[in-house]
Amino acid sequence: MNPNVRIRELQRDKCNFVLSGVNLGFANSFRRTMMADIPTVAIDMVVFEVNTTVLPDEFIAHRLGMIPLISTNCDEGMRYTRDCDCELGCPLCMVVLTLHVRCDMPGTTMNITSDHLQIQSGGDAWGGEELTKRGEDFGLPVSKSRGFNGHPILIASLRKGQELKIRCEAKKGIAKDHAKWSPCTALGFEYDPYNKLRHTTYWFETDKQAEWPLSANAEEEEPPREDAPFDYNAEPNKFYFNVETDGSLTAKEVILKSLSNMQSRTATLVYNIKHQSRPDAMDTTDAPAFPPAGQRTSGQDQSYTNASGWGASPNTSGANMGWASPNATAQGGWSL
Numbered sequence: 443m444n445p446n447v448r449i450r451e452l453q454r455d456k457c458n459f460v461l462s463g464v465n466l467g468f469a470n471s472f473r474r475t476m477m478a479d480i481p482t483v484a485i486d487m488v489v490f491e492v493n494t495t496v497l498p499d500e501f502i503a504h505r506l507g508m509i510p511l512i513s514t515n516c517d518e519g520m521r522y523t524r525d526c527d528c529e530l531g532c533p534l535c536m537v538v539l540t541l542h543v544r545c546d547m548p549g550t551t552m553n554i555t556s557d558h559l560q561i562q563s564g565g566d567a568w569g570g571e572e573l574t575k576r577g578e579d580f581g582l583p584v585s586k587s588r589g590f591n592g593h594p595i596l597i598a599s600l601r602k603g604q605e606l607k608i609r610c611e612a613k614k615g616i617a618k619d620h621a622k623w624s625p626c627t628a629l630g631f632e633y634d635p636y637n638k639l640r641h642t643t644y645w646f647e648t649d650k651q652a653e654w655p656l657s658a659n660a661e662e663e664e665p666p667r668e669d670a671p672f673d674y675n676a677e678p679n680k681f682y683f684n685v686e687t688d689g690s691l692t693a694k695e696v697i698l699k700s701l702s703n704m705q706s707r708t709a710t711l712v713y714n715i716k717h718q719s720r721p722d723a724m725d726t727t728d729a730p731a732f733p734p735a736g737q738r739t740s741g742q743d744q745s746y747t748n749a750s751g752w753g754a755s756p757n758t759s760g761a762n763m764g765w766a767s768p769n770a771t772a773q774g775g776w777s778l
């Protein structure tokens with residue numbers, strides 16, 4: 443692979459670029475990582491002290507969870523609750539926001555918005571390396587951030603005498619757990635705009651060309667000739683991305699963190715494969731005994747030949763992956 447990136451447009455919360463020199467699998471992994479693997483901070487628990495609005499607690503809690511919060515450098519600046527030493531949440535793994543609004547004006551409707559959320563201070567006293575890595579306004583609703591010209595998000599409307607008093611706990615998470623943690627609001631992804639590869643079958647009523655107009659990305663590619671034969675071996679190698687974020691992270695940060703995330707996960711995979719080919723590096727507690735008893739005398743499958751040949755044979759040591767069960771070694775019942 444010889445990756446190449448050409449940026450066509452870059453704004454704080456939007457990036458349009460063309461990625462080429464990679465295969466479809468890589469481009470799609472990149473897309474999925476940007477959508478679902480980059481951690482952000484979002485409201486995850488709400489304690490209602492007073493709620494005399496017309497909306498039930500669950501409704502308001504759901505709306506609060508979807509409010510984007512500034513999450514600059516969240517991957518390094520905050521701990522997952524599950525990784526923290528605390529029991530009930532601390533400033534290292536949690537941002538606390540409070541809101542207390544009451545309408546006392548007769549005859550008017552008062553809107554409660556994300557701008558009414560206040561960060562509860564007091565985290566600085568904890569120290570900790572994570573806190574120093576956080577960006578400016580970390581945990582604040584995006585609409586309140588100084589660098590973002592967003593509109594406040596409506597939470598509820600109040601009439602005279604109605605009140606809302608809540609305490610929100612915002613935690614670090616990824617969109618694989620819940621979509622509220624996704625930094626991306628939209629992620630356009632296209633390749634092969636002329637459908638030369640026939641990965642898509644267009645449904646149409648009368649006129650395919652009229653009902654499926656070409657996208658702007660078609661200008662980047664050669665139109666197909668009418669009489670050109672279908673190339674069964676052709677593969678896509680140019681991918682058009684349009685990344686839009688909700689403001690919790692910048693588009694640039696989402697892209698860079700995604701590449702770094704893919705790199706570290708690939709490195710972890712390679713490391714584990716290499717180190718698990720040695721019996722002394724493996725966890726022996728509950729690895730299954732492979733192969734099944736009925737196949738232990740078979741020498742046909744290379745995957746099963748390694749019980750006694752750890753590293754001794756160049757043919758088997760590298761090929762030995764998931765089957766390198768230390769249990770089988772200990773049993774010694776199927777070595778050749």
Ligand SMILES: [Zn+2]
Nearest residue numbers: 526528532535
């Ligand atoms: Zn904690």
